[in-house]
Amino acid sequence: MDKITMEGVTAYPLKRIAVDNGDILHAVKATDDGYAGFGEVYFSQIREGAVKGWKRHNRLTLNLVVPAGEIRFVLYDDRPGSATCGQFEAITLSPDKNYRRLTVAPGIWLAFQGIAPGVSMLMDLIPEAHDPEEADKKTLAEINYSFSL
Amino acid sequence: MDKITMEGVTAYPLKRIAVDNGDILHAVKATDDGYAGFGEVYFSQIREGAVKGWKRHNRLTLNLVVPAGEIRFVLYDDRPGSATCGQFEAITLSPDKNYRRLTVAPGIWLAFQGIAPGVSMLMDLIPEAHDPEEADKKTLAEINYSFSL
Numbered sequence: 351m352d353k354i355t356m357e358g359v360t361a362y363p364l365k366r367i368a369v370d371n372g373d374i375l376h377a378v379k380a381t382d383d384g385y386a387g388f389g390e391v392y393f394s395q396i397r398e399g400a401v402k403g404w405k406r407h408n409r410l411t412l413n414l415v416v417p418a419g420e421i422r423f424v425l426y427d428d429r430p431g432s433a434t435c436g437q438f439e440a441i442t443l444s445p446d447k448n449y450r451r452l453t454v455a456p457g458i459w460l461a462f463q464g465i466a467p468g469v470s471m472l473m474d475l476i477p478e479a480h481d482p483e484e485a486d487k488k489t490l491a492e493i494n495y496s497f498s499l
Numbered sequence: 500m501d502k503i504t505m506e507g508v509t510a511y512p513l514k515r516i517a518v519d520n521g522d523i524l525h526a527v528k529a530t531d532d533g534y535a536g537f538g539e540v541y542f543s544q545i546r547e548g549a550v551k552g553w554k555r556h557n558r559l560t561l562n563l564v565v566p567a568g569e570i571r572f573v574l575y576d577d578r579p580g581s582a583t584c585g586q587f588e589a590i591t592l593s594p595d596k597n598y599r600r601l602t603v604a605p606g607i608w609l610a611f612q613g614i615a616p617g618v619s620m621l622m623d624l625i626p627e628a629h630d631p632e633e634a635d636k637k638t639l640a641e642i643n644y645s646f647s648l
Contacts, residue, residue: 371551372544372618379539379628388537390528391624393566395521402520417542417620418567469521471566473622475540479528 356425356439357432358455360384364415366449375445377415378475384453386411387477394472396421396464401497403461404488410476412460414452419470420444423452426459426493438495444470461490463497505574505588506581507604509533513564515598524594526564527624533602535560536626543621545570545613550646552610553637559625561609563601568619569593572601575608575642587644593619610639612646 367374422442464470516523571591576583613619
């Protein structure tokens, strides 16, 4: 599930450093591939089984990390001219099983689902502060994907 | 416990936006007071009762947020010439009870303790990538503070 083939999407491995009293988990460095500048970093919680989406950022590159729980990200590419137009891609991230930074270029549809019991959490680092005008939304029914667990 | 009086330390209130499938939690914006530039953002876990510290960053401003669990931060000021030299200050942060961004200027000693059951987690945003040469460490015994729960 680590092989992302969608144009503009990369899942970079992240370091988790074992420490007796609690581990250190890397997230984003300014020198990282995929880093596009700092505007804001925020968290989004997602309950087990729940899905947030679809959302498409038209200007912002996302850098997504899951520091707690487990989250399935589903990407959909409908960009005309993209080599992967029409494709879906899914990747499940967690600090324990698959700790990666997911970089998503503008123009790609994204939805995500809580997989772990309780509440999972993502961190998103974006190159500008949040601007609702910059993103488009669709209901889950408008893009055909099965989110069954 | 929100009234921080130590020079160079501020606990800014953060927004938590209630959403049905999982809340949105603000963390750091580039336009925030206390933001000192982006070098890296990372996570540190801390087990219940455990303490990490003491550590003093000599060049970096820290911006600390607790997105999961509950963590007590203890600050100690031994900066000659500081109006608060010799003082300790403690603040307990969590997404549920006291959701704030703790900005800590360089030169202040910091230790932190896990308060919630299981593993709590902090996010730290720093203006340069991690550099062990930039920080000093002391054992818990070297600065006299009682971390009993």
